[in-house]
Amino acid sequence: MTAASSGSHPVRTEQDVVLARQQVRKLAVSSGLRLVDQTKLVTAASELARNTVIYGGGGDMDWEVVEEGIRKGVRLVFRDEGPGIPDMKLAMTDGWTSGGGLGLGLTGARRLVDEFSLESAPGNGTRVTICKWS
Amino acid sequence: MSELSQRTIDAIRRNEAPLLASWSANLEHSGASRDMRISHAEFDAQTREFLRLVVVGSSTGDAASLASNEWSETRAFLEKLSRSRAQLGFDSQHTASFIFSLKRPLFELLQKEYADNAEALAAQLWAVSELLDALGMHTIRTFQKSREEVIARQQEELLELSTPVVKLWDGVLALPMIGTLDSQRTQVVMESLLQRIVETGSEIAIIDITGVPTVDTLVAQHLLKTVTAIRLMGADAIISGVRPQIAQTIVHLGLDLQGIVTKANLADALALALKRSGYAVGKAG
Ligand SMILES: Nc1ncnc2c1ncn2[C@@H]1O[C@H](COP(=O)(O)OP(=O)(O)O)[C@@H](O)[C@H]1O
Numbered sequence: 299m300t301a302a303s304s305g306s307h308p309v310r311t312e313q314d315v316v317l318a319r320q321q322v323r324k325l326a327v328s329s330g331l332r333l334v335d336q337t338k339l340v341t342a343a344s345e346l347a348r349n350t351v352i353y354g355g356g357g358d359m360d361w362e363v364v365e366e367g368i369r370k371g372v373r374l375v376f377r378d379e380g381p382g383i384p385d386m387k388l389a390m391t392d393g394w395t396s397g398g399g400l401g402l403g404l405t406g407a408r409r410l411v412d413e414f415s416l417e418s419a420p421g422n423g424t425r426v427t428i429c430k431w432s
Numbered sequence: 433m434s435e436l437s438q439r440t441i442d443a444i445r446r447n448e449a450p451l452l453a454s455w456s457a458n459l460e461h462s463g464a465s466r467d468m469r470i471s472h473a474e475f476d477a478q479t480r481e482f483l484r485l486v487v488v489g490s491s492t493g494d495a496a497s498l499a500s501n502e503w504s505e506t507r508a509f510l511e512k513l514s515r516s517r518a519q520l521g522f523d524s525q526h527t528a529s530f531i532f533s534l535k536r537p538l539f540e541l542l543q544k545e546y547a548d549n550a551e552a553l554a555a556q557l558w559a560v561s562e563l564l565d566a567l568g569m570h571t572i573r574t575f576q577k578s579r580e581e582v583i584a585r586q587q588e589e590l591l592e593l594s595t596p597v598v599k600l601w602d603g604v605l606a607l608p609m610i611g612t613l614d615s616q617r618t619q620v621v622m623e624s625l626l627q628r629i630v631e632t633g634s635e636i637a638i639i640d641i642t643g644v645p646t647v648d649t650l651v652a653q654h655l656l657k658t659v660t661a662i663r664l665m666g667a668d669a670i671i672s673g674v675r676p677q678i679a680q681t682i683v684h685l686g687l688d689l690q691g692i693v694t695k696a697n698l699a700d701a702l703a704l705a706l707k708r709s710g711y712a713v714g715k716a717g
C-alpha cells in the first residue's frame with residue numbers, strides 16, 4: 299500500500315467539522331469512490347470528527363489517498379489528546395453515549411467503512427483510523 | 433444649559449442666507465455633502481430646516497433642556513435625519529458632523545455681532561457650543577439606535593431567508609432544509625416550522641432534506657426531535673428527499689426511523705400529504 303498524497307486538517311470547532319467533511323468528499327471523489335461509498339465515508343468522517351471536537355477536546359484529521367494495485371482508497375486518522383475512552387467495549391456498543399447523543403457514531407462509522415481501528419487509553423487521547431476502498 | 437440671548441437669535445435670523453452658505457461650504461469641505469446618496473437639494477432643505485428649528489427652539493422659551501417641549505420639533509427632525517442616514521448606510525460620524533459643522537459659521541457670526549462686548553461674546557459662544565453639542569449627541573444616540581434596528585432587522589431577514597417555510601397546500605407546510613444543519617441553525621429552523629404550524633393550523637409538515645448533503649447521527653437526532661414535536665402538536669410529519677445513498681447510509685448507521693414516513697422526493701411527499709388530507713390527486717380529464 300502506497301500513499302499517493304497526504305495531508306492534515308485541524309478538527310477543533312464545529313466549523314472544522316464542516317470543512318473536514320468537504321475535504322473528505324473531495325478525496326473520495328478523486329479516489330474514484332462511487333456516490334454511495336462517498337456518502338458513507340463522509341458520514342463516518344462526520345461522526346468521528348464531531349467526537350474529536352466534543353469528547354476529545356479538539357484534535358486533527360490526517361488524510362491519505364492510498365493505492366494498492368489497481369484499487370484506490372482514502373485513509374483517515376482522527377486523533378486527539380483528550381481524556382481517552384475508559385471502556386472501549388462500552389463505547390463500541392450501539393446506543394451507548396456518555397453525552398446526549400444517539401450513541402451510534404463509533405459503531406455506525408465502523409459499519410460504513412472497510413477498515414476501522416480504535417486506539418485509546420484513559421488520559422492518553424484517542425485515535426481512530428478508517429479506510430474506504432474504491 | 434445656558435441660553436441664547438435674544439440678540440443672538442435676531443442675529444441668526446438676519447444672517448440666515450450667509451450662515452447657510454458658509455455651513456454648506458463647510459459640509460462640502462468635509463465631504464459630507466458630496467456623497468451621491470443625498471442630493472444637493474435635499475441637503476439644502478435639511479440645513480435650512482435645521483437652522484429654522486434652532487431659532488424656533490431657542491426663542492420660544494426654555495432652551496435649558498433638550499427634553500423640553502420647545503425642542504420636540506427639533507428632536508423629531510434629528511431623529512428622522514438619523515434614521516434616514518442610517519438606512520442609507522452612513523456612519524455616525526458623518527451624521528454628527530452635519531450638526532457640528534454649523535459651529536464655525538455661528539462662531540464667526542457671534543464674533544462679529546459681539547465685537548463690542550467680550551463678556552457677552554464668551555457667554556453666547558458657550559451657549560451655542562453647548563446647544564450644538566447636545567443636539568449632536570442626541571443625533572448620535574438616535575443614529576445608533578436606528579443602526580441597531582437596521583442590523584437587527586437584517587439579521588432576522590437572514591435567519592428567515594435560510595429557513596423558508598412554504599405553504600404548499602391548505603393544511604400542508606413544507607420546510608426545504610438547505611446546507612449544513614449545524615445545531616444552531618437547526619434550532620431556528622425547527623422553531624420557525626413549529627411556529628408556522630400553529631399560525632396556519634396545518635395538519636401535515638413535510639421536511640425536505642434534498643439540500644442536505646450529509647445526514648449523520650446529529651442531523652438525524654435533530655430530525656427525530658422535530659418530528660416528535662410536530663406530533664405532540666397534533667400534526668403529522670413526512671421527511672422527503674431521502675436519496676438512495678442517504679437511505680443506505682442511514683441503515684448502516686443503525687438509525688431507527690421506523691414510524692417516520694419518508695419519501696424519496698418532495699412530489700411524492702406532497703401527493704401523500706394530499707391523499708391524507710382527503711384530496712384526490714389524479715390527471716385532469
Ligand atoms: N474522541 C473521543 N474521546 C473521548 N471519548 C470518546 C471519543 N469518541 C467517542 N467517545 C466516547 O464514546 C461514546 C460513544 O460515541 P458515539 O458512538 O459517537 O456516540 P455519541 O457521540 O452519540 O455519544 C461517547 O459518548 C464518548 O463517551
Ligand SMILES: [Mg+2]
Pocket residue numbers: 345348349399402403404
Ligand atoms: Mg458521536
